[in-house]
Amino acid sequence: MNRLAFELKLDEEEVRPADYFDMMAGVGFGGLCALLLGRLRMTPRLVADELEKVATAIFNTGDDEIASAEYAMVKLRMVIEDILRRHGHPCNIDLRDDSNNRCKVVVFAALEVVADHCRPFRTYVHPRSSKGVRHTFVDVACAILAFPEFLPPVLIGRPGREERFSGIPHGFHNPMQEVLKESQWLFDKERPVSLVLSLGPGQGPIISSKDYRGTTSSRIVSKTDTVAKELSQRFCGVGEYLRLNVDKGLDNVELDDWHALGSIVSHTEVYLELPTITAHIDRAVQWLLRRNGSVTLEQLVCSNNHSQIKFLQQNHNEQLLKVVKQMNEIVQEAIEKITLVDAVGIRIPISLQLCRSYETLIKVIRVYYEDQRPPGTRLVKKGHFELVSGNEGEVVKPIAWRCVVTPGLTVEMSMIRHDYHTEGMNCPRCGHAYTDWTTKGWTTWGASR
Structure with missing residues (x-):
């Protein structure tokens, strides 16, 4: 006591x-x-x-x-x-x-x-x-x-x-x-x-x-x-x-x-x-x-048979362990993944194992676009996109990817249009025509925030 x-x-x-x-x-x-x-x-x-x-x-x-x-x-x-x-x-x-x-x-x-x-x-x-x-x-x-x-x-x-x-x-x-x-x-x-x-x-x-x-x-x-x-x-x-x-x-x-x-x-x-x-x-x-x-x-x-109680307790323990395991899996999935936000704002969780290298991540993105066919698929197929991260939207360089990638990282896609002399260049998501571009480069629509 x-x-x-x-x-x-x-x-x-x-x-x-x-x-x-x-x-x-x-x-x-x-x-x-x-x-x-x-x-x-x-x-x-x-x-x-x-x-x-x-x-x-x-x-x-x-x-x-x-x-x-x-x-x-x-x-x-x-x-x-x-x-x-x-x-x-x-x-x-x-x-x-x-x-x-x-x-x-x-x-x-x-x-x-x-x-x-x-x-x-x-x-x-x-x-x-x-x-x-x-x-x-x-x-x-x-x-x-x-x-x-x-x-x-x-x-x-x-x-x-x-x-x-x-x-x-x-x-x-x-x-x-x-x-x-x-x-x-x-x-x-x-x-x-x-x-x-x-x-x-x-x-x-x-x-x-x-x-x-x-x-x-x-x-x-x-x-x-x-x-x-x-x-x-x-x-x-x-x-x-x-x-x-x-x-x-x-x-x-x-x-x-x-x-x-x-x-x-x-x-x-x-x-x-x-x-x-x-x-x-x-x-x-x-x-x-x-x-x-x-x-x-x-x-x-x-219960005169102690094995019945043992079984009931064991069954309870097994159920508890099952729940704990599921919770651990959920936590691990949340921790051991990065989040890719595509050009139209869709959040795509990707296992960390599939994006250890920049080249592997690009392959995953291509497969996703080929399978789901979201807006911007044609640009992704041509490789006309960039990955940005951070509050300032800094472009992620392939050579620096291994230093950047960590569990819980969020990266965003920016689509690149090279045909800036074409009138009526449209947003991949809303179709809005964008005419305010510069002649020094290309126009970029950032991911929807």
């Missing part, structure tokens, strides 16, 4: 992602970021500060693991409530946003009994969800952060029908597939997509072997890399899709390494300063400012 603020000539704190993105989503801490950015409309800098407070509450455990896990959940709730209070919201605020906020947010949590099921929690009304069921912001925030390794599950639902949620669904560390499906319920399928931005965790797969009680678990927590590769293949050639993920230095960072934020910041800044990444970010900013992409939502969501 710093880059966007720079382009808009605004202070960084004046630019809020919720004003530029129509939809945000995530799981775990990514889900909490989406809620803070989209639902509460915070700036990225504020979100970073609040995340540090939340992480400290979760991972600052004591010696008694069971007691500390339960207590960590209590502290987590207190921290979330404190965030709401400090930013002017009631502690029992609903997750659902009934205001005119353009940014819709959906976050996903895992059911304890079905860990590989992705349960969505939305800030908006969805056709498939019950309109009467409303969840609090605090409950949902705790549910998406209830990592089994550190926290107990969170109960959400009506009394007697509560469901237990425990953090990130198995296999959904990158929920982009679900987000794309969700978007088709919200927006028109023909709507152009400006930017699809995916932010990775900056680390490889993690296998969890124990839950917060120390019980052995075979649950694989992350398939981020696999999903990211599938999406990269699917959206190959689609400029509106951007994946950012710090690929070096964070492999050994664990969830509870919040005391080492300095190294995380350093590796992230190095990654963002890479020329390729900087170029991608610059392009993304331009897409956001335009708010008009070349791919529709239907093409992104409804």
